[in-house]
Amino acid sequence: MVAGGHADGTVGKALEVLDLVASHGRPLRFSDLLVRSDFPKATLYRLLQTLTHQGMLDHDPETGNYAAGLRLVRLAHAAWAHSSLAPIARPFLDDLAARTGETIHLAQLDQGQVLYVDKRNAAQPVEMFAQAGKVGPAYCTGVGKAMLAWLAPEALETALARQSFHRHTAQTLDNRETLLAELAAIRARGHAWDREEHEPGIICCAVPILSGSGRVLGGLSVTSTTTRTTLEALGALTPMIGEIAAKIAAEAESWRFPDEAAVRDGAGPR
Amino acid sequence: MVAGGHADGTVGKALEVLDLVASHGRPLRFSDLLVRSDFPKATLYRLLQTLTHQGMLDHDPETGNYAAGLRLVRLAHAAWAHSSLAPIARPFLDDLAARTGETIHLAQLDQGQVLYVDKRNAAQPVEMFAQAGKVGPAYCTGVGKAMLAWLAPEALETALARQSFHRHTAQTLDNRETLLAELAAIRARGHAWDREEHEPGIICCAVPILSGSGRVLGGLSVTSTTTRTTLEALGALTPMIGEIAAKIAAEAESWRFPDEAAVRDGAGPR
DNA sequence: TACCACGGTTTCATTATTTGAAACCAAGTC
DNA sequence: GACTTGGTTTCAAATAATGAAACCGTGGTA
Numbered sequence: 001m002v003a004g005g006h007a008d009g010t011v012g013k014a015l016e017v018l019d020l021v022a023s024h025g026r027p028l029r030f031s032d033l034l035v036r037s038d039f040p041k042a043t044l045y046r047l048l049q050t051l052t053h054q055g056m057l058d059h060d061p062e063t064g065n066y067a068a069g070l071r072l073v074r075l076a077h078a079a080w081a082h083s084s085l086a087p088i089a090r091p092f093l094d095d096l097a098a099r100t101g102e103t104i105h106l107a108q109l110d111q112g113q114v115l116y117v118d119k120r121n122a123a124q125p126v127e128m129f130a131q132a133g134k135v136g137p138a139y140c141t142g143v144g145k146a147m148l149a150w151l152a153p154e155a156l157e158t159a160l161a162r163q164s165f166h167r168h169t170a171q172t173l174d175n176r177e178t179l180l181a182e183l184a185a186i187r188a189r190g191h192a193w194d195r196e197e198h199e200p201g202i203i204c205c206a207v208p209i210l211s212g213s214g215r216v217l218g219g220l221s222v223t224s225t226t227t228r229t230t231l232e233a234l235g236a237l238t239p240m241i242g243e244i245a246a247k248i249a250a251e252a253e254s255w256r257f258p259d260e261a262a263v264r265d266g267a268g269p270r
Numbered sequence: 271m272v273a274g275g276h277a278d279g280t281v282g283k284a285l286e287v288l289d290l291v292a293s294h295g296r297p298l299r300f301s302d303l304l305v306r307s308d309f310p311k312a313t314l315y316r317l318l319q320t321l322t323h324q325g326m327l328d329h330d331p332e333t334g335n336y337a338a339g340l341r342l343v344r345l346a347h348a349a350w351a352h353s354s355l356a357p358i359a360r361p362f363l364d365d366l367a368a369r370t371g372e373t374i375h376l377a378q379l380d381q382g383q384v385l386y387v388d389k390r391n392a393a394q395p396v397e398m399f400a401q402a403g404k405v406g407p408a409y410c411t412g413v414g415k416a417m418l419a420w421l422a423p424e425a426l427e428t429a430l431a432r433q434s435f436h437r438h439t440a441q442t443l444d445n446r447e448t449l450l451a452e453l454a455a456i457r458a459r460g461h462a463w464d465r466e467e468h469e470p471g472i473i474c475c476a477v478p479i480l481s482g483s484g485r486v487l488g489g490l491s492v493t494s495t496t497t498r499t500t501l502e503a504l505g506a507l508t509p510m511i512g513e514i515a516a517k518i519a520a521e522a523e524s525w526r527f528p529d530e531a532a533v534r535d536g537a538g539p540r
Numbered sequence: 541t542a543c544c545a546c547g548g549t550t551t552c553a554t555t556a557t558t559t560g561a562a563a564c565c566a567a568g569t570c
Numbered sequence: 571g572a573c574t575t576g577g578t579t580t581c582a583a584a585t586a587a588t589g590a591a592a593c594c595g596t597g598g599t600a
Binding site: 010031041045 | 546547548549550551557558
């Protein structure tokens with residue numbers, strides 16, 4: 001059961017359907033969706049029709065499958081440029097990746113989940129959308145916990161409400177209480193560990209990216225494996241990670257969009 | 271005036287607003303949007319509120335700016351994986367890039383426009399969303415014309431209706447008639463040129479990616495500059511480009527999503 | 541061939557949501 | 571202190587969404 005918020009109006013319902021389609025790895029048929037949603041047949045049908053007609057979904061008449069539509073890719077381009085730290089952080093991530101030689105994650109919170117907005121992979125070249133745009137749980141990842149730890153009380157509350165705790169590994173903190181204790185420890189320490197809480201063998205050290213006023217802008221982490229390094233060794237990098245996070249925060253705050261710029265006539269993009 | 275289709279219902283309107291925000295390079299205030307849309311004040315206000323509440327838009331209370339929201343990035347990840355050729359084409363693009371040493375574009379048509387879904391840059395490393403997700407005009411780019419040329423008559427008609435011709439350079443084919451003639455020539459020749467029609471100094475050679483039944487799946491191009499090469503030299507690559515396009519098409523058709531796969535309990539991603 | 545079951549699509553009277561003119565409020569400005 | 575400008579709220583009227591049920595086309599099966 002998706003921990004959804006109270007759908008506001010028709011738009012909310014439509015977006016719920018959109019999520020339903022998007023959150024499955026593979027395209028789905030009408031009947032699949034009908035089972036998974038609790039909309040009545042006709043309603044679901046019309047919502048799908050509208051979304052398809054709008055290009056938010058793709059409908060293959062051959063197979064009858066609905067898939068997330070390309071219009072989303074176009075919209076996301078704007079979202080990524082407007083609302084994410086990624087465009088700003090890029091050079092800093094490059095720097096951090098070069099200096100540590102490890103995998104770097106830049107993430108932001110979205111609906112209580114960790115949304116990775118950029119990444120530097122130790123060896124392989126960048127993998128575009130296949131990497132950025134991915135979501136992960138907040139309660140058992142380094143960046144997730146780092147961000148949660150500095151959230152304001154009410155924000156934390158709503159975020160916690162959206163967690164669906166699951167014991168991924170033996171180390172996973174799979175309940176509210178232990179997580180809260182951990183968050184307090186993280187605040188005290190200044191950074192978060194991932195002690196193989198999400199995937200066995202994967203460890204990381206993460207810090208929040210905070211605005212001048214203390215608001216959580218995002219999270220930054222350096223990830224490695226237990227075969228390659230240890231928590232202690234990763235911990236030694238903390239000052240460097242923190243320094244980069246601070247630089248990103250500073251840049252984010254000073255950043256203003258290239259001002260006004262003669263407003264083209266309303267002719268859509270370009 | 272956005273060449274939009276007749277908005278279906280509230281959802282259509284909401285998405286129109288979303289586009290409005292997304293299609294501008296920088297975040298906009300309520301009043302900016304009010305001027306640009308022809309929704310009445312109260313209606314626009316409520317749509318913005320809904321979209322914001324849903325995470326499709328971001329509203330900065332400080333500045334009052336609306337920007338495309340992060341939820342879109344998450345959705346786009348699915349769209350990219352579901353509906354684009356990119357995940358399939360990746361190795362082929364790598365190959366083509368390595369063999370030609372030039373810039374490679376993989377594009378698909380979205381609402382009559384060229385949507386770039388992947389790219390290989392001659393020298394620089396990949397630039398993620400900053401590149402993929404970009405849109406460009408169809409009538410004056412290589413990939414655009416290559417795709418238009420093989421479109422079925424009605425599809426072509428709707429696509430043409432969405433073009434807003436503009437003379438980017440002296441070579442731009444900026445009207446329906448010359449474009450139609452060019453498309454016929456392209457069909458006859460088997461590939462499309464961009465003779466500095468979009469940007470001065472930029473030339474390219476593009477082919478369509480066609481399904482077995484002749485449906486246009488996308489477009490593939492090799493781009494260079496007049497200072498570095500000539501149309502003739504680019505043309506010599508045509509067989510290679512065509513071969514790669516065919517491989518991508520074949521792969522796309524044989525591709526089936528990792529079947530059924532035990533449906534996890536509805537616990538969202540991962 | 542007839543019968544049924546399975547997706548998927550359409551109808552239509554009922555219901556709930558959206559609509560938007562206008563009023564309102566909060567900050568600036570002159 | 572009157573007057574913008576920019577944003578938010580109200581409320582009756584207009585409109586769009588709803589969903590049970592009927593319908594259709596296809597494929598399987600007796």
